[in-house]
Amino acid sequence: MSRTKVQDALQMTEYGKQIVVKGWVRTRRGNKNVGFIALNDGSTIKNLQIVVDFAKIPEESIKAVTTGACIAAEGQLVKSEGKGQTVEVLANKIEVYGTADPESYPLQKKGHSMEYLREIAHLRPRTNTFGAVLRLRHNMAYAIHTYFHEHGFYYFHTPIITGSDCEGAGQMFSVTTQDLSKIKFDENGKVDYSDDFFGKPTSLTVSGQLEGELGATALGAIYTFGPTFRAENSNTPRHLAEFWMIEPEIAFMDLTELMDLEEDFVKYCVRWALDHCYDDLEFLNNMIDNSLIERLKGVVNTQFKRLPYTEGVKILEEAVKKGRKFEFPVYWGCDLASEHERYLVEEYFKCPVIMTDYPKEIKAFYMKQNTDGKTVQGTDVLFPQIGEIIGGSVREESYDKLMTRIEELHIPMKDMWWYLDTRRYGSCPHAGFGLGFERLMLFVTGMQNIRDVIPFPRTPKTAEF
Numbered sequence: 001m002s003r004t005k006v007q008d009a010l011q012m013t014e015y016g017k018q019i020v021v022k023g024w025v026r027t028r029r030g031n032k033n034v035g036f037i038a039l040n041d042g043s044t045i046k047n048l049q050i051v052v053d054f055a056k057i058p059e060e061s062i063k064a065v066t067t068g069a070c071i072a073a074e075g076q077l078v079k080s081e082g083k084g085q086t087v088e089v090l091a092n093k094i095e096v097y098g099t100a101d102p103e104s105y106p107l108q109k110k111g112h113s114m115e116y117l118r119e120i121a122h123l124r125p126r127t128n129t130f131g132a133v134l135r136l137r138h139n140m141a142y143a144i145h146t147y148f149h150e151h152g153f154y155y156f157h158t159p160i161i162t163g164s165d166c167e168g169a170g171q172m173f174s175v176t177t178q179d180l181s182k183i184k185f186d187e188n189g190k191v192d193y194s195d196d197f198f199g200k201p202t203s204l205t206v207s208g209q210l211e212g213e214l215g216a217t218a219l220g221a222i223y224t225f226g227p228t229f230r231a232e233n234s235n236t237p238r239h240l241a242e243f244w245m246i247e248p249e250i251a252f253m254d255l256t257e258l259m260d261l262e263e264d265f266v267k268y269c270v271r272w273a274l275d276h277c278y279d280d281l282e283f284l285n286n287m288i289d290n291s292l293i294e295r296l297k298g299v300v301n302t303q304f305k306r307l308p309y310t311e312g313v314k315i316l317e318e319a320v321k322k323g324r325k326f327e328f329p330v331y332w333g334c335d336l337a338s339e340h341e342r343y344l345v346e347e348y349f350k351c352p353v354i355m356t357d358y359p360k361e362i363k364a365f366y367m368k369q370n371t372d373g374k375t376v377q378g379t380d381v382l383f384p385q386i387g388e389i390i391g392g393s394v395r396e397e398s399y400d401k402l403m404t405r406i407e408e409l410h411i412p413m414k415d416m417w418w419y420l421d422t423r424r425y426g427s428c429p430h431a432g433f434g435l436g437f438e439r440l441m442l443f444v445t446g447m448q449n450i451r452d453v454i455p456f457p458r459t460p461k462t463a464e465f
């Protein structure tokens, strides 16, 4: 008999039908006449109840059916008398695939702390919370591909190993096949890479944007969706050393259209979660964050506030005058701290904010310069609870202006001739942004720490599993 998934079994109304279900035992309870097994196979947050009549299946024969064990249960689908489920299975056969010694099985029935679960990240996908998070993660990835496909974007694969650090978005991890105990140095005392795999220094990418621009200026509209690496020593609940980023890049797009796209795209993702993952959201709303669903609906239904940086700083300075305390000072030209961003989003506007037109000193060299000579057309999308979820900009398409900025900043461009060629040949106005996938996941799950929205997090001093 072929296996029925728990999710499908729970929808069935063909009472009396024989089915086989397979999965992991969440709990087992009962009395001396009958046993109740809560079975979960990952297809849904919900468990299927297996009823074992000890007159038919001796209790002794299912001693190994304990929390964590993997079993197959064959039996009759019946309407449930009990509370909390519509159907259950009256077992006539139970096969144990794998036992889980109750003495040592790390996942007990009682709730565990997120910190403890991080130490057993190899098993935490079997908990209700991580099951919900991981199903949502899949759904968000699917929503993202669907959105771009439906809007005429091509999925463009940018390299993970890169020979340039021009983006300057963060510290990089080196990639080498050199024997680190026998590093060769040249006559100037610099590492000699001539015998290294690529014959030059290489690293893991901090962003696919620069290559993405090559795609956009040929295909019109592309997006990347891949792993991204930053070697900063940031031990915050919002930073990973390895995260996934989505970077659309679009030819002929201006600042207003860019903001429209950012807003439409994140709303689409959040709406997708509400439309397709309600069981998991409901679980997380009950267990993790009581205002989750309300917050998601809020974002879908409100217009984001569009706010030039200069106005944002004025609002913050006013707040300080009225006695609002911040840890970090606010003044025109400062890089806003997350407390400032959250004040604007959570207290002042009470809605997501798209901040624009930042001082050029605090943004990347490639952002389009405004005619005021001071600001650039960068946009950050700021979300409640999260802070920055998206960073993007219109790109400077003028070769001369871009080169002037590169020289001002002393950016080493010798490996970047290919990027500059976009501005030398058929240069076009274009724009794009980067969404941190795990920041989106934090928002849609209500989880508090970014380490808990990716299966196996990479952070300073942590690369287990």
Ligand code: 4AD
Pocket: 167, 169, 206, 207, 208, 209, 230, 238, 239, 240, 241, 243, 245, 247, 248, 388, 389, 390, 391, 392, 393, 432, 433, 434, 435, 436, 437, 438, 439
């Ligand atoms: O603002 P960032 O650094 O922008 C870029 O990398 C641009 N190249 C994007 C573009 O225009 N194509 O990063 C973009 C987003 C941030 O807004 C944040 O959501 C996420 O990536 N992010 C991180 N997420 C997790 N851990 C980290 N260490 C992150 N650094 C950035």
Ligand code: MG
Pocket: 388, 390, 391
């Ligand atoms: Mg940023």
